[in-house]
Amino acid sequence: xxxxxxxxxxxxxxxxxxxxxxxxxxxxxxxxxxxxxxxxxxxxxxxxxxxxxxxxxxxxxxxxxxxxxxxxxxxxxxxxxxxxxxxxxxxxxxxxxxxxxxxxxxxxxxxxxxxxxxxxxxxxxxxxxxxxxxxxxxxxxxxxxxxxxxxxxxxxxxxxxxxxxxxxxxxxxxxxxxxxxxxxxxxxxxxxxxxxxxxxxxxxxxxxxxxxxxxxxxxxxxxxxxxxxxxxxxxxxxxxxxxxxxxxxxxxxxxxxxxxxxxxxxxxxxxxxxxxxxxxxxxxxxxxxxxxxxxxxxxxxxxxxxxxxxxxxxxxxxxxxxxxxxxxxxxxxxxxxxxxxxxxxxxxxxxxxxxxxxxxxxxxxxxxxxxx
Amino acid sequence: xxxxxxxxxxxxxxxxxxxxxxxxxxxxxxxxxxxxxxxxxxxxxxxxxxxxxxxxxxxxxxxxxxxxxxxxxxxxxxxxxxxxxxxxxxxxxxxxxxxxxxxxxxxxxxxxxxxxxxxxxxxxxxxxxxxxxxxxxxxxxxxxxxxxxxxxxxxxxxxxxxxxxxxxxxxx
Numbered sequence: 001x002x003x004x005x006x007x008x009x010x011x012x013x014x015x016x017x018x019x020x021x022x023x024x025x026x027x028x029x030x031x032x033x034x035x036x037x038x039x040x041x042x043x044x045x046x047x048x049x050x051x052x053x054x055x056x057x058x059x060x061x062x063x064x065x066x067x068x069x070x071x072x073x074x075x076x077x078x079x080x081x082x083x084x085x086x087x088x089x090x091x092x093x094x095x096x097x098x099x100x101x102x103x104x105x106x107x108x109x110x111x112x113x114x115x116x117x118x119x120x121x122x123x124x125x126x127x128x129x130x131x132x133x134x135x136x137x138x139x140x141x142x143x144x145x146x147x148x149x150x151x152x153x154x155x156x157x158x159x160x161x162x163x164x165x166x167x168x169x170x171x172x173x174x175x176x177x178x179x180x181x182x183x184x185x186x187x188x189x190x191x192x193x194x195x196x197x198x199x200x201x202x203x204x205x206x207x208x209x210x211x212x213x214x215x216x217x218x219x220x221x222x223x224x225x226x227x228x229x230x231x232x233x234x235x236x237x238x239x240x241x242x243x244x245x246x247x248x249x250x251x252x253x254x255x256x257x258x259x260x261x262x263x264x265x266x267x268x269x270x271x272x273x274x275x276x277x278x279x280x281x282x283x284x285x286x287x288x289x290x291x292x293x294x295x296x297x298x299x300x301x302x303x304x305x306x307x308x309x310x311x312x313x314x315x316x317x318x319x320x321x322x323x324x325x326x327x328x329x330x331x332x333x334x335x336x337x338x339x340x341x342x343x344x345x346x347x348x349x350x351x352x353x354x355x356x357x358x359x360x361x362x363x364x365x366x367x368x369x370x371x372x
Numbered sequence: 373x374x375x376x377x378x379x380x381x382x383x384x385x386x387x388x389x390x391x392x393x394x395x396x397x398x399x400x401x402x403x404x405x406x407x408x409x410x411x412x413x414x415x416x417x418x419x420x421x422x423x424x425x426x427x428x429x430x431x432x433x434x435x436x437x438x439x440x441x442x443x444x445x446x447x448x449x450x451x452x453x454x455x456x457x458x459x460x461x462x463x464x465x466x467x468x469x470x471x472x473x474x475x476x477x478x479x480x481x482x483x484x485x486x487x488x489x490x491x492x493x494x495x496x497x498x499x500x501x502x503x504x505x506x507x508x509x510x511x512x513x514x515x516x517x518x519x520x521x522x523x524x525x526x527x528x529x530x531x532x533x534x535x536x537x538x539x540x541x542x543x544x
Contacts, residue, residue: 001534006527007499013480014401014500021400023393026410028385031417121443121489143513150427150436151513152443155419175423 081257086206089132089349090255091163093215094188097206098161103128104352107165107191108145109135115166118142119153130159130194134253135166136244136353138368147174159194161203167191186210213241213255213291220250220289223332224322225267226296226307233297235260236304240344242290242354250289254353260307262343263294267309269339270319276333285314290354292344311336317357336360341367384424387433388417399441401496404485416440438501439511442493479537483530490514494522 001009082088086097105128106118118138120128145167147153155176165182167189172180180193181200185207192203209215226232238258243250276283293308310320317336334340336357345351345366356367364370392413399409416437420427427433484492490512497508498519505523509516 001531003527006530009476010480010495010499010527010530013477014484014496016477017481017484018397018401018500021397021409022406023396025406026392026396026414028388028392031388031414031421032385034414034418035421148513150431150439152440155440 088211088255089161089163090210090213090252091134092186092188092251093210094163094186094190095206095208095210095255096161096163096185096190096203098132098203099130102130102132102159102161104349105131105133105160106138106142106352107133107135107162108167109137110166111137115145116142117145117153117162117165119156119158119160128158130161132349132352133160133162133165134353135162135164136253136355136368138352146172157195159196159199160191161193162189162191164188165191183207210252210255212237212239212257213252215252217243217250220286220312220320221291221308221310222322223267223310223320224306224308226294226305228298228301228305230298230300232305232307233299236295236297238263238294240290240292240347240350242288242350244288245286253288254349256347256349258292258344260294260296263292263307263309265343266292266340267307267321269337269343270309270334271321271332273319273334273337273340276318276335280316282315283312283318286312288313288354290344309340311341313355313357315358317360317363336363338362338366383428384421387428388421391434391437392417395437395441398438398496398501401484401500402442402489402493404492412441413437435507435511438497439513442490442497442512475537476534479533480530483526483533486529487526491522491526494519495526498523 082097082100085100087100088095089098090096103120105120108115108117117133120131143151143153154174157176157178159178162182167180167182169182169184169189171182174180174193177195178193179195179197179200180191181204182189182191183204184190185204186209190204190207192200194200238260240254240256240258240262241252242254244253245251290311290313291308292311293306295304295306298305308322312318312320313336319334319336319340321332321334323331341363345354345363351365351367354367356363356369358370361370395413395416396409399413400406403409403412419440420433420437424433427436484495487495493512494508497503497511498505503511505516505519508519512519
């Protein structure tokens, strides 16, 4: 079938399908009533906000649009782990807390003279109650930033946090009511946007130095089996730390506590994968790596035992496992396999920051896939 | 001031009255369901009404509202928190009606139903609204080559769909 015949087919098919829409289901009257309801609701919210300010109730939460806003904020964050209903997100030396049900997107990123950002709708099409973005290219069809006048982004009241975005320090109020505050925190740019001033203040106040992973690394660490003749003691902690190469050093892009079981599953799956051959130019070009690590008590030693799989990701994917204590006296480095990634990539945050190697597109969905 | 407000409101009402039917058809094609179309169109019109003074002066209102309908973030879609999938319903009609034209029409709709929202919108804007590529790019807020790529891929998907349908008929 010729191209123009296909096009005609699409025209005809769409016209026929459009004819089955009920065009009397909505009238101008309904639209006007909806407008009036929104105005009343805004007025009530404004009045409530004024009352809260008057009595100085610092912990009160004012919602502008009901279901659009996140759950009420906690009054005091805990040290280390996030408060209940919240989670931590890290970038470089910065950690903040965000509501636990927020999704992920991409913060403004300047590239070739243009700056663009990827709200979740551009990446996954999913609805989110809020989102966290890092300056990572997630799609080749993101939105221009600053948001274009009358663009959907300008009107969208969905709150977000950007870590390290290419955004000027200061405050912007978007026509949709979102107030966007950008500050410097722990040497990084932190942007928080919400219609709720308490939420913005709560997130900005949670900014603190990154805790679970080093903020940066000059070199890629080695893997290790974390095994000893006497075996391992109890797990102490476990983490997933992701890094990207920027200006000669690796910057932390993602940090999350996990369990020793996850680390062991990933390490063991990679240990069963086929070993890599001699290094190539491609395998040497590592632009990001993920360290998946658990520490255990050493019942007979002074230092913890460390089991660590280091996922070296570039145009190819290799995993450094250190030395397999039982079977491989030499360093064990294997080809990246799906079962080695899935245990720690179940967190959707991974897919917003770690890119799949060019030769491992079977991991698209778990990691950022090829674009274009 | 009050008089100006009334004029703007009447202006909006006249404009919306003339457009609602076509917007609902457009929304139906883009969202894939009657309910989602109504919600998306209503949300877009509410926004347009609230800003009618500025939109009618500085924008093409049709383009503005289409953009709002297309965007997956309009509040009506958010409140539903689900994605309509009319595929199953359409598949049922293929076997029920053996006429070639109906089968081909269903193949078009099946192909559209399987597309991501933005790509489907590009197809609808191109072949239902008959807009050119720069106009579609402006509505979707993407580069023109992206629109061309969306449309090209959609047509390729339809070609595959038709080939698969043809193969299925031969097997029967």
